[in-house]
Amino acid sequence: MIYEVxxxxxxxxxxxxxxxxxxPDGAFADVYAREQYGRRGESTSLxxxxxxxxxxxxxxxxxxxxxxxxxDGYPLKEKLREARERAGTTAPAGDR
Amino acid sequence: MSEREQAFLEYVxxxxxxxxxxxxxxxxxxxxxxxxxxxxxxELMGVLxxxxxILRAPTLQRKLALTAKVQDEVGHSQLIYRVVEDLGKPRxxxxxxxxxxxxxxxxxxxxxxxxxxxxGVIAWLxxxxxxxxxxxxxxxxxxxxxxxxxxxxxxxxFHILHGRDVVLTLMNGTDxxxxxxxxxxxxxWGPLMQFHGNPIPKDDDPMYVWRIKSxxxxxxxxxxxxxxxxxxxxxxxxxxxxxxxxxDEGVWEYTEPDWDELRSVVTGHGPKSxxxxxxxxxxxxxxxxxxxVVLAQAA
Amino acid sequence: xxxxxxxxxLEIADDELILGxxxxxxxxxxxxxxxxxxxxSIAQNEIGHARALYELxxxxxxxxADALAFDRAPEEYRCSRLVELRLLDWEKTIARHxxxxxxxxxxxxxxxxxxxxxxxxxxxxxxxxxAYHRMHAQMWFDRLKDESRFTAALEELEPLLxxxxxxxTAELAELWDEMTVVRRSQPAGTAW
Numbered sequence: 023m024i025y026e027v028x029x030x031x032x033x034x035x036x037x038x039x040x041x042x043x044x045x046p047d048g049a050f051a052d053v054y055a056r057e058q059y060g061r062r063g064e065s066t067s068l069x070x071x072x073x074x075x076x077x078x079x080x081x082x083x084x085x086x087x088x089x090x091x092x093x094d095g096y097p098l099k100e101k102l103r104e105a106r107e108r109a110g111t112t113a114p115a116g117d118r
Numbered sequence: 119m120s121e122r123e124q125a126f127l128e129y130v131x132x133x134x135x136x137x138x139x140x141x142x143x144x145x146x147x148x149x150x151x152x153x154x155x156x157x158x159x160x161e162l163m164g165v166l167x168x169x170x171x172i173l174r175a176p177t178l179q180r181k182l183a184l185t186a187k188v189q190d191e192v193g194h195s196q197l198i199y200r201v202v203e204d205l206g207k208p209r210x211x212x213x214x215x216x217x218x219x220x221x222x223x224x225x226x227x228x229x230x231x232x233x234x235x236x237x238g239v240i241a242w243l244x245x246x247x248x249x250x251x252x253x254x255x256x257x258x259x260x261x262x263x264x265x266x267x268x269x270x271x272x273x274x275x276f277h278i279l280h281g282r283d284v285v286l287t288l289m290n291g292t293d294x295x296x297x298x299x300x301x302x303x304x305x306x307w308g309p310l311m312q313f314h315g316n317p318i319p320k321d322d323d324p325m326y327v328w329r330i331k332s333x334x335x336x337x338x339x340x341x342x343x344x345x346x347x348x349x350x351x352x353x354x355x356x357x358x359x360x361x362x363x364x365x366d367e368g369v370w371e372y373t374e375p376d377w378d379e380l381r382s383v384v385t386g387h388g389p390k391s392x393x394x395x396x397x398x399x400x401x402x403x404x405x406x407x408x409x410x411v412v413l414a415q416a417a
Numbered sequence: 418x419x420x421x422x423x424x425x426x427l428e429i430a431d432d433e434l435i436l437g438x439x440x441x442x443x444x445x446x447x448x449x450x451x452x453x454x455x456x457x458s459i460a461q462n463e464i465g466h467a468r469a470l471y472e473l474x475x476x477x478x479x480x481x482a483d484a485l486a487f488d489r490a491p492e493e494y495r496c497s498r499l500v501e502l503r504l505l506d507w508e509k510t511i512a513r514h515x516x517x518x519x520x521x522x523x524x525x526x527x528x529x530x531x532x533x534x535x536x537x538x539x540x541x542x543x544x545x546x547x548a549y550h551r552m553h554a555q556m557w558f559d560r561l562k563d564e565s566r567f568t569a570a571l572e573e574l575e576p577l578l579x580x581x582x583x584x585x586t587a588e589l590a591e592l593w594d595e596m597t598v599v600r601r602s603q604p605a606g607t608a609w
Contacts, residue, residue, distance in 0.1 A: 024200075041266065042200050043451050044209075046412050049556050054451035058193055061458055062273075080139070165445035172441050176600035176609040177483045178468045181441075182461055188444050189457035196450040209450075234599045234609075287608050294603060397446070405448035408507050412449070412560055 023072055025051040029059050030067040037069055119143075130259040130329045137261050138204050146328050150260055151205050152221075153330055158198035159216045159223040161191045166394045167231040168240065176234065183280045187241065190273045197266040204262065217399045219386045224248075226309050228388025235298030238288060239306050241281025243346060247313045249274050250341050254333035282349075289353050303350070304358045311359075311372065312380040314338040343370040418533055423474050424495065426536070427485070428582065429524065430470035431496035434486055435589070436517060437463030438596060439503060440510070448507050459514075459550055466543050473535055487600050491585060491593040499577035501589040511561060512570035515554040520578050522551065 025048075029040040040059050045051035048070070055070045089095030106112060119127070123143040136142055142150075168188050175181035199209045215221035226244050231237065252271050258264040288295040320326045320334035343362075347370070350357060361373045386392065418426075440460035447453035471482035478485075499517065504510050525547065528540035561567040600609065 041197060041269070043196070044200070044413075044449075045451065046560070049559075050412075050451075053455050053553055053556065057455045057458055058196065058451070061454075162445075162450075169445045172444060173438065173595050174599045176487070176597075178464060178471075178486055180609060182464055182468075185441050185444055185457060185461050185464075189454055189461070192445060192447075192450060192453045192457070196454065199450065284609075291608055292603055295607070401446035404505075405446075405507055407564075407566075408448035411564060 023047070023051075023074075025055065025070045026073055026076055027055045027059055028069040028071070029065040031065060033066055037067065040065075040068075042073065043070075127328070131327075133257075133329075134259065135261040135264070136259055145324075146330075147205065149324055149328060150263075150330055151202060151207055153325060154198060154205070154260075154263055155202050155207065155212055155215075156222050156224070158195050158202060158212060159221055160227060161195035161198060162216070163223040163227040163394060163398070165191050165195075166397060167227060167229070167390070168237065171231065171234065171237045174234070180284070183276075184237065187277050187280060190277070194270050194273070197269065198263075201262050201266060213398075213402065217395055217402065219395065222384050225312055225380055225383045225388070226306075227394070228383045228386075228391045229306075229309055230390050232305070233298050233302060234284075235288065235300075235302035236306070238281055238284035238299060239302040241277055242285050243281070243303075243306065243310055243350075244313075245274060245277045245281060246346055247310055247338075247342050249278065250338050250345075251314065251331075251333075254331060254338065257329070257332040259329040285353070289355075299353075300355055303355055307358050308376065308379070309383075310342075311339070311375040312377070314342065316375075316377050316380070340370055343372070418473070418477050418536070422531070422533065422536065423477060425528075426470050426474050428495040429521075429528075430467045430474070430485070431494045432500050432517075432521075433463045433470065434467035435494070435496045435592065436500040436513075437461070437467060438592065439500060440514075442503065442505065443510065455553065459553065462546050462550070466546070469539055469543070473539060487597050488605065491590045494585065494589065494593075495582050496585075496589070497577065497582055498580050498584070498586050499574060501586045501592065502577075503588055503592070506566075506570075508561060508564065508567040509570045509574065511554070511557045512567060512574050514550075515558050516571065516574055516578060518547065518551045518554045521547065 023045060024042050025045055026042050027040045028037040030037045043051060043054040043058060045054050051070050051072075055068050059065050059068055102113075122141075123145075126141075126143055126146070130136065130146075165188050168184065168191075172181065172184050172188060175184050199212055202212060203209055212221065216223065226240075226247075231240065249271065252267055252274065255267045256264055256271065258267065285299055288299050315335040317336040317339075318334070320337075323331070323334060325331040326334060343364075347357070347362065347364075359373045361371060364370050382388075383391070386395070437460050440456060440463060444453065444457045444460065447456050467486065468482050471485040475482050475485055499513060502509075502513075504513060522544075525540050525544045529537055529544065531537045531540065603609075
């Protein structure tokens with residue numbers, strides 16, 4: 023059985039996928055993961071998960087470009103220019 | 119080349135990376151598997167020349183360091199074979215092909231280790247030559263392989279230091295100890311110069327074209343000489359090539375390596391090729407029952 | 418530290434050294450790649466334990482851990498016959514591993530009660546590392562306990578635990594020869 027190994031290098035850092043080991047069960051996977059990803063004290067924490075338990079998602083559908091909840095849905099340059107013209111002002115220092 | 123393959127080629131040549139489940143041209147996949155498999159085989163076979171010296175290490179510190187170094191190499195083969203398996207070729211099949219001679223491993227692991235001097239020279243110079251190639255693989259277009267290369271390079275960092283430490287201690291020691299280093303270097307120089315392969319132009323090398331390798335063979339060899347010829351000479355050691363020098367243009371010149379020897383060795387005719395494959399085969403046969411008990415039960 | 422305590426420490430150190438040496442013979446040829454890596458760590462830990470124990474004795478005697486580990490004659494080692502054997506069959510190696518760890522656990526418990534704080538302290542450290550070895554041995558025991566070759570190996574090796582430490586097998590002398598061949602090639606005190 024293949025077990026995926028996730029490791030955390032230091033406290034505060036996210037767990038990241040590090041690799042995989044082949045083992046007959048969780049007890050062996052524990053030993054083998056700890057050896058391959060921790061024998062030099064290079065990890066503070068490991069998560070091991072049977073590969074079959076991992077649900078993989080790699081397709082994300084956005085056919086209608088739903089940008090109302092993203093920063094790129096808010097191009098304000100033109101509106102700002104018009105508003106400043108109307109108020110007879112120029113851009114303050116530090117503003118785009 | 120089909121349109122799809124052409125697009126893929128442009129993608130990898132502009133730095134694009136490929137994951138396991140992505141579509142890839144058949145040629146890319148087969149060259150990739152062969153390349154990575156050879157690397158895995160090399161790490162596994164590389165263990166054998168050094169193993170004997172674990173038992174003869176002259177201090178507890180050296181014993182520990184050498185055991186840890188060889189352990190790392192086994193660990194690397196595990197990482198690499200996992201990548202190959204995820205590309206579709208199971209580990210057992212890789213080992214079958216290695217033992218039968220169908221698959222290859224790097225030239226340096228076909229030669230004998232004769233003294234403690236070899237232990238130092240191998241860890242210092244052979245590992246250095248390997249690391250140059252490995253650093254270039256950090257940019258491999260196939261992402262899972264690039265990722266394990268990061269771990270491999272990080273672990274290799276102590277190997278070279280250990281090697282240099284062994285060599286420096288010998289060079290600062292008795293005349294007999296100094297002689298061990300020179301004698302070993304004289305024997306290893308030829309294989310070292312052949313290690314990076316013959317100077318095929320980058321653009322004629324499919325490995326480079328597909329961006330599996332990001333460096334040509336000659337580039338790697340020049341890098342090796344740049345880094346290590348000075349380190350060798352500063353210890354008062356000599357290299358058995360009177361032509362070795364850096365030209366005014368900054369290019370290293372040397373006697374043409376024996377490419378026939380490389381070809382012959384890599385196809386299983388090296389001095390220790392068959393002995394070592396035999397050892398692998400016997401160890402594997404002897405422990406087949408263990409794998410059956412441990413892995414079959416889980417199936 | 419009195420002479421008796423030194424002898425006991427040397428006994429444990431020699432066991433760990435020779436067992437570690439034997440266990441390191443599997444590096445590169447173990448049945449599974451992942452196991453190869455794990456078992457190599459165990460071998461390294463054993464050598465590390467031996468080194469720490471030798472260092473305690475070396476301080477008392479004004480010598481070095483390396484001198485104690487390498488420069489005594491084979492007859493002077495205090496290791497058990499069990500650890501001396503070259504056992505390149507996995508069932509025998511695991512049987513020895515299992516038997517040794519159990520016996521060693523009891524020995525370490527006693528050592529943790531020592532009046533000497535250096536000894537008690539080191540024993541506690543070693544015991545914490547050995548917990549991992551015991552877990553590993555148990556894990557393999559559970560997998561192999563129904564295999565007849567494994568139970569046969571346990572039966573064959575268990576009596577060796579009880580045997581005396583004054584009589585060594587021929588295998589120890591052979592191992593010692595190989596272990597010291599490089600070191601003996603230069604005068605005592607040469608740096609390696």
